[in-house]
Amino acid sequence: xxxxxxxxxxxxxxxxxxxxxxxxxxxxxxxxxxxxxxxxxxxxxxxxxxxxxxxxxxxxxxxxxxxxxxxxxxxxxxxxxxxxxxxxxxxxxxxxxxxxxxxxxxxxxxxxxxxxxxxxxxxxxxxxxxxxxxxxxxxxxxxxxxxxxxxxxxxxxxxxxxxxxxxxxxxxxxxxxxxxxxxxxxxxxxxxxxxxxxxxxxxxxxxxxxxxxxxxxxxxxxxxxxxxxxxxxxxxxxxxxxxxxxxxxxxxxxxxxxxxxxxxxxxxxxxxxxxxxxxxxxxxxxxxxxxxxxxxxxxxxxxxxxxxxxxxxxxxxxxxxxxxxxxxxxxxxxxxxxxxxxxxxxxxxxxxxxxxxxxxxxxxxxxxxxxxxxxxxxxxxxxxxxxxxxxxxxxxxxxxxxxxxxxxxxxxxxxxxxxxxxxxxxxxxxxxxxxxxxxxxxxxxxxxxxxxxxxxxxxxxxxxxxxxxxxxxxxxxxxxxxxxxxxxxxxxxxxxxxxxxxxxxxxxxxxxxxxxxxxxxxxxxxxxxxxxxxxxxxxxxxxxxxxxxxxxxxxxxxxxxxxxxxxxxxxxxxxxxxxxxxxxxxxxxxxxxxxxxxxxxxxxxxxxxxxxxxxxxxxxxxxxxxxxxxxxxxxxxxxxxxxxxxxxxxxxxxxxxxxxxxxxxxxxxxxxxxxxxxxxxxxxxxxxxxxxxxxxxxxxxxxxxxxxxxxxxxxxxxxxxxxxxxxxxxxxxxxxx
Numbered sequence: 001x002x003x004x005x006x007x008x009x010x011x012x013x014x015x016x017x018x019x020x021x022x023x024x025x026x027x028x029x030x031x032x033x034x035x036x037x038x039x040x041x042x043x044x045x046x047x048x049x050x051x052x053x054x055x056x057x058x059x060x061x062x063x064x065x066x067x068x069x070x071x072x073x074x075x076x077x078x079x080x081x082x083x084x085x086x087x088x089x090x091x092x093x094x095x096x097x098x099x100x101x102x103x104x105x106x107x108x109x110x111x112x113x114x115x116x117x118x119x120x121x122x123x124x125x126x127x128x129x130x131x132x133x134x135x136x137x138x139x140x141x142x143x144x145x146x147x148x149x150x151x152x153x154x155x156x157x158x159x160x161x162x163x164x165x166x167x168x169x170x171x172x173x174x175x176x177x178x179x180x181x182x183x184x185x186x187x188x189x190x191x192x193x194x195x196x197x198x199x200x201x202x203x204x205x206x207x208x209x210x211x212x213x214x215x216x217x218x219x220x221x222x223x224x225x226x227x228x229x230x231x232x233x234x235x236x237x238x239x240x241x242x243x244x245x246x247x248x249x250x251x252x253x254x255x256x257x258x259x260x261x262x263x264x265x266x267x268x269x270x271x272x273x274x275x276x277x278x279x280x281x282x283x284x285x286x287x288x289x290x291x292x293x294x295x296x297x298x299x300x301x302x303x304x305x306x307x308x309x310x311x312x313x314x315x316x317x318x319x320x321x322x323x324x325x326x327x328x329x330x331x332x333x334x335x336x337x338x339x340x341x342x343x344x345x346x347x348x349x350x351x352x353x354x355x356x357x358x359x360x361x362x363x364x365x366x367x368x369x370x371x372x373x374x375x376x377x378x379x380x381x382x383x384x385x386x387x388x389x390x391x392x393x394x395x396x397x398x399x400x401x402x403x404x405x406x407x408x409x410x411x412x413x414x415x416x417x418x419x420x421x422x423x424x425x426x427x428x429x430x431x432x433x434x435x436x437x438x439x440x441x442x443x444x445x446x447x448x449x450x451x452x453x454x455x456x457x458x459x460x461x462x463x464x465x466x467x468x469x470x471x472x473x474x475x476x477x478x479x480x481x482x483x484x485x486x487x488x489x490x491x492x493x494x495x496x497x498x499x500x501x502x503x504x505x506x507x508x509x510x511x512x513x514x515x516x517x518x519x520x521x522x523x524x525x526x527x528x529x530x531x532x533x534x535x536x537x538x539x540x541x542x543x544x545x546x547x548x549x550x551x552x553x554x555x556x557x558x559x560x561x562x563x564x565x566x567x568x569x570x571x572x573x574x575x576x577x578x579x580x581x582x583x584x585x586x587x588x589x590x591x592x593x594x595x596x597x598x599x600x601x602x603x604x605x606x607x608x609x610x611x612x613x614x615x616x617x618x619x620x621x622x623x624x625x626x627x628x629x630x631x632x633x634x635x636x637x638x639x640x641x642x643x644x645x646x647x648x649x650x651x652x653x654x655x656x657x658x659x660x661x662x663x664x665x666x667x668x669x670x671x672x673x674x675x676x677x678x679x680x681x682x683x684x685x686x687x688x689x690x691x692x693x694x695x696x697x698x699x700x701x702x703x704x705x706x707x708x709x710x711x712x713x714x715x716x717x718x719x720x721x722x723x724x725x726x727x728x729x730x731x732x733x734x735x736x737x
Contacts, residue, residue, distance in 0.1 A: 034064075048362055050641065051705055051707060056075050077652060088261040088262060090332070091335040091350065094326045103199060104293075118137060118141060130177040135182065136148070145182055146191055149174075151189060153193055159251050184302040190257075192254065228261070272346070295309050325337040335348075349364075365380035404427050407716040408424065408714070412632075412709070413708070414708065416707035429589055430591060441627060443588075448620070448691070449621075450636075453653060457674060467486065474548035479525075490542070491541070497538050498540065539619075543620075543621045545621055556578070571634045578618050587626055590602040590695020660672060665699070666688045676689055681703075699725045703729060703732060703733060710725045
């Protein structure tokens with residue numbers, strides 16, 4: 001046995017500690033590029049998870065006979081369970097590598113011939129009639145050169161719906177020969193289903209059992225299995241679709257094509273075995289000659305530089321040599337394993353989300369560059385959104401008619417290059433025609449909920465409380481029916497607590513503050529629906545969160561906000577209007593249009609018969625914040641980095657905690673997170689939140705995958721900032737092809 005391969009994974013910990021404690025290379029010597037890649041992963045991976053809305057990643061890197069492995073994000077969004085190097089992920093088509101090793105074990109033992117027609121070994125199923133059936137050999141099935149149909153094998157939601165393997169192969173669209181074997185590479189998951197059947201027929205054992213005994217255990221892949229986990233298995237990650245909606249663990253009749261659950265550490269073991277060139281391999285399931293044969297490119301009449309060996313995909317590297325491995329993509333899962341035997345380098349990336357290819361693409365590009373000093377052309381070309389003069393002119397035109405006689409608006413657009421558009425229009429005070437500036441504070445209404453959510457999550461991250469805590473623990477004055485609602489339910493608008501606006505007696509209105517708003521709940525005898533059962537927007541929920549924050553910290557909401565969010569995020573021109581101070585004198589006042597004129601409708605002032613009176617509303621948590629466009633942008637950035645909140649907590653905020661069926665301000669809404677909503681636009685995920693109160697309307701639209709943000713803040717009723725923001729976003733998001 002190769003001692004390097006089977007050495008216990010305690011060396012992973014030793015290697016990690018080495019890099020944490022010892023500078024890379026001696027002073028005066030250039031650091032190893034691969035070691036630099038490894039040390040950058042702690043910044044790079046979280047950034048990619050947040051950019052592409054992927055719950056978790058586990059990465060293993062092999063370099064100079066050392067294995068580094070690390071995990072990031074959340075294996076399960078609902079429970080906030082962290083992943084580890086031993087968390088199981090479904091690896092989809094990487095399963096084919098284990099199937100290939102299993103078949104080659106039989107070949108090595110003389111029980112199967114690579115160049116024999118596969119039908120020689122099958123009795124439970126036969127290929128549909130074709131003149132080329134005898135040319136469908138074991139070798140060609142392993143190398144995807146058999147000319148077969150069924151690129152992807154079917155999946156099944158419940159185990160009792162899984163057909164037998166022969167029944168699956170004979171489905172409405174059966175596996176069949178569609179082109180002459182040996183002509184070209186034609187990927188076929190169905191071909192590996194046939195190989196699974198071959199293993200079962202030759203060994204007289206279930207495929208999963210024989211693969212475990214013949215390959216997995218001898219290799220030392222002790223945490224790998226073809227058994228599908230239970231839905232709440234804490235040893236496995238939870239799968240999600242590209243909109244972060246939870247998916248079930250699917251079942252496969254063709255386990256050998258797509259059904260393996262394994263860990264990054266186990267795939268690192270397989271990677272080492274793949275790269276083995278010499279040494280003692282007596283305890284390997286395969287000898288060195290067989291392993292080398294599996295890495296040899298298959299011959300086809302129509303050559304392709306991106307080909308296959310026996311089970312392994314072969315990818316030409318940008319400088320010299322080839323990478324050997326496989327990628328995997330099932331609903332809820334994305335993965336890749338690539339080895340470079342000539343240098344002894346390998347990488348494994350496991351992700352628990354559908355279509356998360358951009359994450360492993362970017363990591364693969366960085367890794368290959370570190371190994372070979374050059375990136376793959378085309379595949380790794382920088383993909384950035386360029387803001388053009390035409391884009392600037394388009395936004396300018398949207399506000400071309402705004403003059404000093406009109407209320408204020410400010411626009412900010414940012415992409416991966418930074419802020420690309422930032423302008424102010426109109427007057428902060430129409431009566432005095434005082435121009436608005438980029439430093440003018442706007443009342444941001446419900447945008448404040450994102451501020452409140454950030455602080456609530458920060459205290460949870462610090463261990464001060466749990467999101468599963470009941471609100472009655474912190475606000476004991478609540479009526480009994482509301483005390484059992486959790487902090488998480490308040491954050492996601494699933495509490496059933498009625499909105500206090502619906503409880504106000506406006507005929508006898510004497511102003512509003514948080515205490516009065518909470519007291520209004522005594523008018524009801526029950527929640528509007530069972531807590532956690534559905535979605536309904538509630539300002540009261542965030543007022544309760546603000547009160548709870550004050551209770552647990554012993555400080556005012558504005559003090560907690562300053563310490564936990566504003567100061568760490570570099571937000572310096574934001575204030576809380578809680579009645580302890582006056583509203584900012586230089587604020588943009590809010591207006592409505594009546595009879596062709598602008599009438600003051602400012603949140604802090606109400607106009608009755610032409611007279612201005614104090615509105616006397618000092619609620620906060622759900623609103624109550626004045627902020628500038630730059631500060632709002634800085635707050636939005638909190639949810640796209642780990643500057644204030646660590647990645648697991650940001651992921652909980654932006655993941656849909658509840659699905660939404662109703663139509664909201666931004667169309668195609670999927671669900672609500674904590675302080676944010678998730679929608680799709682041209683098949684691209686966007687995160688957004690809005691604010692609307694007495695003349696003040698604002699919106700933030702974030703496009704994480706494109707590292708872009710659009711903020712529109714206005715101070716007049718009738719303007720639709722959501723429409724404007726989406727018009728701008730449509731210039732950023734690529735058009736569907």
